[in-house]
Amino acid sequence: xxxxxxxxxxxxxxxxxxxxxxxxxxxxxxxxxxxxxxxxxxxxxxxxxxxxxxxxxxxxxxxxxxxxxxxxxxxxxxxxxxxxxxxxxxxxxxxxxxxxxxxxxxxxxxxxxxxxxxxxxxxxxxxxxxxxxxxxxxxxxxxxxxxxxxxxxxxxxxxxxxxxxxxxxxxxxxxxxxxxxxxxxxxxxxxxxxxxxxxxxxxxxxxxxxxxxxxxxxxxxxxxxxxxxxxxxxxxxxxxxxxxxxxxx
Amino acid sequence: xxxxxxxxxxxxxxxxxxxxxxxxxxxxxxxxxxxxxxxxxxxxxxxxxxxxxxxxxxxxxxxxxxxxxxxxxxxxxxxxxxxxxxxxxxxxxxxxxxxxxxxxxxxxxxxxxxxxxxxxxxxxxxxxxxxxxxxxxxxxxxxxxxxxxxxxxxxxxxxxxxxxxxxxxxxxxxxxxxxxxxxxxxxxxxxxxxxxxxxxxxxxxxxxxxxxxxxxxxxxxxxxxxxxxxxxxxxxxxxxxxxxxxxxxxxxxxxxxxxxxxxxxxxxxxxxxxxxxxxxxxxxxxxxxxxxxxxxxxxxxxxxxxxxxxxxxxxxxxxxxxxxxxxxx
Numbered sequence: 001x002x003x004x005x006x007x008x009x010x011x012x013x014x015x016x017x018x019x020x021x022x023x024x025x026x027x028x029x030x031x032x033x034x035x036x037x038x039x040x041x042x043x044x045x046x047x048x049x050x051x052x053x054x055x056x057x058x059x060x061x062x063x064x065x066x067x068x069x070x071x072x073x074x075x076x077x078x079x080x081x082x083x084x085x086x087x088x089x090x091x092x093x094x095x096x097x098x099x100x101x102x103x104x105x106x107x108x109x110x111x112x113x114x115x116x117x118x119x120x121x122x123x124x125x126x127x128x129x130x131x132x133x134x135x136x137x138x139x140x141x142x143x144x145x146x147x148x149x150x151x152x153x154x155x156x157x158x159x160x161x162x163x164x165x166x167x168x169x170x171x172x173x174x175x176x177x178x179x180x181x182x183x184x185x186x187x188x189x190x191x192x193x194x195x196x197x198x199x200x201x202x203x204x205x206x207x208x209x210x211x212x213x214x215x216x217x218x219x220x221x222x223x224x225x226x227x228x229x230x231x232x233x234x235x236x237x238x239x240x241x242x243x244x245x246x247x248x249x
Numbered sequence: 250x251x252x253x254x255x256x257x258x259x260x261x262x263x264x265x266x267x268x269x270x271x272x273x274x275x276x277x278x279x280x281x282x283x284x285x286x287x288x289x290x291x292x293x294x295x296x297x298x299x300x301x302x303x304x305x306x307x308x309x310x311x312x313x314x315x316x317x318x319x320x321x322x323x324x325x326x327x328x329x330x331x332x333x334x335x336x337x338x339x340x341x342x343x344x345x346x347x348x349x350x351x352x353x354x355x356x357x358x359x360x361x362x363x364x365x366x367x368x369x370x371x372x373x374x375x376x377x378x379x380x381x382x383x384x385x386x387x388x389x390x391x392x393x394x395x396x397x398x399x400x401x402x403x404x405x406x407x408x409x410x411x412x413x414x415x416x417x418x419x420x421x422x423x424x425x426x427x428x429x430x431x432x433x434x435x436x437x438x439x440x441x442x443x444x445x446x447x448x449x450x451x452x453x454x455x456x457x458x459x460x461x462x463x464x465x466x467x468x469x470x471x472x473x474x475x476x477x478x479x480x481x482x483x484x485x486x487x488x489x490x491x492x493x494x495x496x497x498x499x500x501x502x503x504x505x506x507x508x509x510x511x512x513x514x515x516x517x518x519x520x521x522x523x524x525x526x527x528x529x530x531x532x533x534x535x536x537x538x539x540x541x542x543x544x545x546x547x548x549x550x551x552x553x554x555x556x557x558x559x560x561x562x563x564x565x566x567x568x569x570x571x572x573x574x575x576x577x578x
Contacts, residue, residue: 080339246311
């Protein structure tokens with residue numbers, strides 16, 4: 001799955017390289033800047049994968065955590081070992097988190113790599129108008145990847161909870177991905193504005209503040225707080241469900 | 250039922266153990282008493298609640314009522330202290346198909362924080378050796394046959410020294426050689442002092458390896474005890490082969506025995522076959538076997554064959570759980 005994610009920036013870079021010119025203002029943000037600076041491949045690729053690819057892969061991994069073991073029948077042997085239910089749940093969540101960290105990181109690094117290979121790399125002009133060197137720009141890229149990783153913590157916890165509800169991993173994966181789409185759709189409806197700050201996908205695209213000088217940490221913190229809340233609530237739900245669950249698979 | 254054994258000498262003790270799924274009572278007031286050091290056969294037709302009982306014992310499911318004590322400790326409260334001393338095979342083996350046999354065992358062993366990681370490699374190797382899978386240790390489990398998976402499941406139960414082994418259908422899917430090996434494995438485990446609790450629906454197997462047995466039917470425990478006690482629960486019967494079936498039946502009923510002709514019809518040689526339960530173990534009085542023969546001969550019945558048949562465990566099993574496909578559900 002990490003390979004599939006890595007294919008996204010490669011696809012973008014190759015497509016831009018092969019087409020003669022990208023008219024400014026069309027396509028995803030930053031797309032027109034790629035030809036001037038290869039580092040923008042990473043930014044563009046992350047931007048493109050936020051709505052679907054990242055939640056999709058994270059949903060698959062998080063949904064598979066417990067339900068996958070139950071589906072294979074190995075859950076009963078892990079519990080009889082005895083792995084301990086709380087310990088197993090924590091290890092499984094740590095695994096999902098590790099993937100949520102790795103996924104945007106792969107997109108960013110592969111993007112920067114392929115961008116550097118196909119396009120010139122130079123100083124980057126930030127949204128605030130300041131200019132920073134390529135090395136510092138790479139740091140900002142990693143910062144965005146970290147922002148996305150934090151953004152996906154809540155979804156991972158939801159996936160973990162879904163995974164404790166069923167013995168069919170596909171069911172848990174699908175419902176997690178569907179929830180992420182529903183959250184984004186609700187976020188797009190202006191009539192539900194009161195709800196927006198509470199949706200776990202609300203701040204997913206707000207990483208532009210990390211491209212200012214100095215960095216505005218506000219959205220990072222708000223996002224982290226919201227995701228922490230989701231982790232607490234759905235982590236508790238998953239715990240409550242899994243500790244009392246009859247393992248009959 | 251077994252004679253009262255001090256609770257400390259029971260490896261498994263359940264009292265009034267019950268489990269309800271929706272409307273169905275899968276396990277209904279089961280009082281098991283598995284003595285320490287025994288090889289205990291847990292019998293019952295498919296769907297009689299054997300596996301659910303095992304899940305309750307191992308803390309995989311929470312009982313609706315009643316309690317379980319494993320190795321003298323309360324389950325599931327003492328689960329973390331007890332389960333490291335228990336090896337289990339529950340409802341067939343289950344593995345990660347994309348890992349090798351040895352890697353699977355490594356993973357399950359690593360799941361238990363109580364066992365030393367340093368000896369893991371050696372323990373995995375010896376467990377595989379014990380079930381004869383050394384040659385397939387590095388093969389992916391996907392490529393294993395059903396019998397090999399079954400053995401790997403048993404190897405998983407033997408990863409650490411255990412005081413109690415709970416094996417659910419351990420010979421399922423094994424060829425006759427594999428079955429024999431499992432039998433000798435169970436005997437050697439028992440010889441090492443472990444208690445072995447084997448669930449099965451193969452009666453011949455239980456008769457060969459077990460010292461004790463219990464029979465489940467429709468979620469209830471209908472009998473338990475030593476094999477000898479279980480067999481005695483049934484009645485012996487006499488079998489008479491004679492061409493004069495009518496007269497013989499009269500004589501038998503005069504003696505107070507309710508004779509029945511065999512469902513199989515005529516015996517070879519044109520005679521009829523009669524069965525009658527042998528009342529009581531007391532060998533005296535009118536109904537003693539030798540007195541029955543004398544009475545038959547005196548009445549002019551040509552007796553071609555006479556035998557006392559002991560009930561087999563199978564007869565007892567069928568008597569307790571129902572005939573053919575009409576098993577009590």
